[in-house]
Structures are given as structure tokens and as C-alpha cells.
Amino acid sequence: MNGWIIAFSLAVLLFLLCWKTAGFSSMALQALAAALCFGLAGYAWQGSPFLKGHAAEAPEENGQKDDPFITDRGMFFSRYGEDARALITSDAFIKQGQYAYAVGWLKSEINQRPNSAMLWTALGDALVQASDGHLVPAAKLSFEQAEKLAPQAAGPAYFHAVALLGEGHLDETLAIWQHLLTDAPEKAAWRHNIEERMAILERLKSSLSDESH
Secondary structure, X not given: OOHHHHHHHHHHHHXXXXXXXXXXXXXXXXXXXXXXHHHHHHHHHHOOOOOOOOOOOOOOOOOOOOOHHHHHHHHOOOOOOHHHXXXXXXXXXXXXXXXXXXXXXXXXXXXXXXXXXXXXXXXXXXXXXXOOXXXXXXXXXXXXXXXXXXXXXXXXXXXXXXXXXXXXXXXXXXXXXXXXXHHOOOXXXXXXXXXXXXXXXXXXXXXXXXXXO
């Protein structure tokens, strides 16, 4: 049995145990599915799930959870230019858990460049982080403004869906990601990543459905 099968089996087992024995609400279970989705996806892409186990380097310990916007935005937004440079500072604040500073910094940058979809998306993410993972109205408005400014870009909608997933809105997230895939060029750099995450979420949903019958 390879590493991927073991990891996925353990994830499903954890999911079912929480459902059966811990009395989690439906929303809480979907939020757990979100965490498992990103954890398994990270293992699949950054590790080598089909190879024998080997010692890994210890991750940097900063006491903060990974922020999907920081780890994934390179798939959707440019790594160069004034906006990308501005995010170096907000990234540093977020990694240190100083979310209010990140929000303030991004607002000041948006005042200078109000038509930047990247900055509005970053602000939406920072507001989610500052609200303990909740998609508060200000964050929702920020994501929607980014989508309005760049309706053909996948990044704003993708990260809006990530925020929805963190709140447990699994079906809505899947619908948004499916729409992105439908409209995306076949060779879009991020297509495979979204397909992988959707597959993980669908498997978790299927496992739950099977157990309920």
C-alpha cells in the first residue's frame, strides 16, 4: 500500500470518527473536510506519495498555520511588479499572526492602486485570517471587488472559494471550482491542482454518503 492510499484512508477514518462519535455539526464536518483537502493536496504535490518513505526536513516553526493565499497565489497572480512586492510585507505580518497590521498595510496599498485585483484578493484573505477563518462581510466584499475588477481571472474566485470552504460551504466551493475549470484553457497551470482538490473533496463526500446508508 503506497503512501497516498494510507494518507487518504487515515483522513477518511478521521472524518468518519468525527461524524459518528464526536457529534460534529454538518458545517463543522465540512470545515474539517476543507482542512483534510488542503492537507492531502499538500502531501500529494509537495511530497512523493507513490515512493517509499524517507526522512523529511523539519518545517520552519513560526507557530502559524499555512495561509493558502500565500502558498497558492503564484499559480494565479504574477510574482513580479509593484503589487507582488507589496504582498511581501503583508505576508510577513500574516506569518507572524499580526493580521490587523496586514489588513492595514493592504488597505494603504489599495488606496494607491484601487484597481488591483491581486491586492483586493489579498485583503479578502487577510480579513478572513483576522477573523479566525470566518468569511466576514468585509472579506466577502473584498473578494467580490477583486472578481469585478478581473472577471476573466481565476485567482479572485479561487480564493473566494477557499474562504467558503474554510467555513464549511463545500458544495458552493466545488461549484465555483468547477466553473473555473469549465472556463479555463486546457493548459492552465492551475487546472491540475484544482482537479486534485476537487477529487479529494468528492471522495470525502462519497465516503460520508456511503456511511449514511
